[in-house]
Amino acid sequence: MQFGLSETQQTLKNTTRQFLAAECPSSEVRRLIETDSAFDSALWKKMADQGWMGILIPEEYGGFGMGMVEMAAVLEEMGRALLPGPYLSTVLLAGSAIQHAGSEAQKQQYLGAICRGEAKATLAFLEESACWSPERVRMHAYAHNGGYVLSGSKRFVPDAAVADFVVCAARLDGELALFIVPSSASGMAARPTPALDGTRKLYELMFDAAAVPEGALLAKGDRAVAALEHAFAVSTVGLVAEMVGGMQRLLEIAVEYAKTRKQFGRPIGQFQAVQHMCADMLVWSESSRSAAYFAAWAMSENTPEAATAVSVAKAYASDSYREVGNRAIQVHGGMGFTWENDVHLYYRRAKGSEIAFGDATWHRERIAKLVVDRSDLLVR
């Protein structure tokens, strides 16, 4: 048993950190937050040159076919740097759905474009009900003229305005279906819905009889549900890794401040009330890290406990990132409440991340289904 990064994985993580320190410092994060889409094409191009777009995509489609653990290592660094923009939406959400369910032609076309850095994408799932269960998808699709027509509205869609195509969940003949809708489709419009986290912009996507060709259907029925679950699981692990990176950074910022800020003639870090807040931050961030990498490994090995592992990681990290943020602000005193201090940027990201793909309560219920409602206990 070996539960730690290998040398190659560690090197990948280190180079990611160096790249982001140079290309996406906090000044750049702040600049991008103020833009409409938090997207920078020059940065995107450089990220593609690093090979990040194809991290999970098999070589035959232009990617590098690395594993979930490598993905998590890279995402941890992205979360640490608060990298803005549509990386997670493109590579993890849309990319995994297409990789899981796409036809050969769809994979060649869309995954190839993602790997080359030519396409940004996202996945539209939630609706007004704001429920993460596939059964709650109501948006209507029907076959028409050899293609399909989509009507309805999607909420909380990340990065929709810069996406070149959207993987969209809808109901076709009563079954769940996934469509690949190009941004050029007539009848589809994005409306910004500004949210707390400015690094990951959210939109409402409106479909007014948007027509797509026959080849736009990605999957239907059980295959669509499986593809969606896969995309969410991959994205959740990636997101949790990001959250770990964010917690790590918050801990470092708070400890650094505690060592330098003086009150009562001594560094505030000498007061136990402050030390204990920092100690708790360490416990939460290290524990979240254990959970994140275990989930990544369990998914890459397809172990039976993978589903539980993903929910354990997301539930734990959702509560932890918020609490780490609370402590980080508290340690900073009034300074922590200013716009100028970076801590609130993480605090905002923590809230967005907590909500995305189901909050702690949602994942705890999922765990209860997996470990409390066990059939061997029910049959008696």
Add this chain to the structure above:
Amino acid sequence: MTNMDLNLTPDERQFRDEVRAWLQANVPKDWESRRATEDMKDRFAFLREWQKKVFQAGWAGIAWPKEFGGRGASLMQQVIFTEEMARATAPPLANVLGLMLIGPTIVNYGTDAQKKRYLANILSADEIWCQGFSEPNAGSDLAGIRTDAHLDGDHYVVNGQKVWTSYGWAADWCALLTRSDPTSAKHHGLTYILVDMKSPGVEVRALRQMTGETEFNELFFRDVRVPIENVLGKVGEGWGVAMGTLMHERATLGAGIQITFKRQFDRLTELSHIIERNGRPAAEDPVIRQKLAQSYIDIEIMRLNQMRSVTRMSQSGVPGPEGSIQKIFWSELNQRFQQVASELLGPYAQLTSGGAIDDGQWAYNYLRSRGNTIEAGTSEIQRNIVGHFVLGLPKSY
């Protein structure tokens, strides 16, 4: 380092299967109900016999050197064994302090003669150990101990008092932290001595704990003569030796406990389908479901943190101050978990016998978990250690 792989290696798997088969054939049945029905001393004698059997089968001291009675195997194998023990609901080994804390300290600091003298007897449970660190006026501030040891010829003469000494009543030997230089301050001038509990002048008094048991004791030492060769490590450098013991305590105590928690969780889950709450099985109550799931998360995170720390320890060889993270985590987790159990069991949670669920085990667990954030260094002290030694914050004292 190889790629991350949380599966057991083929060797580890084979080892696990061997352990599993042996335990299946040898674990005594229905021993668990003994807590409720049996005298503590009888129960201890039973656990001692059980450890002897484990030792004779070659399973005691798995990571200890072969020449001193151990198996000379890896830390990972030690962890596997501990986990399998818990999984098989095997009785615990009687000499827990000797095995977990004092033995490893002797392995690190002992002379060859000392290793030969003590280690095998720890493994076979022929000699039971206790840890005499805390004193009435020196608990968290351990370096403030005053138990005096002064040299008289080729003996140290020990005078003083220890308190909260677990298993003092059962112990043949005591790992005693003393002040050998009365003029010294705090961390200097301390000496770690191994004291035969049968020496004249050693008195063991019962100290009843809040669970009602008398698991720990007060120890009194009056002119107790201890041969000089019983000093472990160097005279005056006992603080470093004691820290070695405490780091082992924090780092290793968790392995078996995690599986015990998991087993308790599985049992609680089972009970949740039987116990009613508002007219339906507790398992269907959304609030209980949330709490059970949170307990599952906590117990699982504890396991994962442990696997990371075993990996780290296997590479570096010694436990580090991160052990404090583990200690904080498992002790506070158990208190939360026992509260969840209590809520789930409702009025039954308080019964200690007479129709109590699981022989009153849950009521006992509830009280016993309260000691977890105090024993082996309080949660506050662990957070200080994390602040001072892991995060590098300026010392508060």
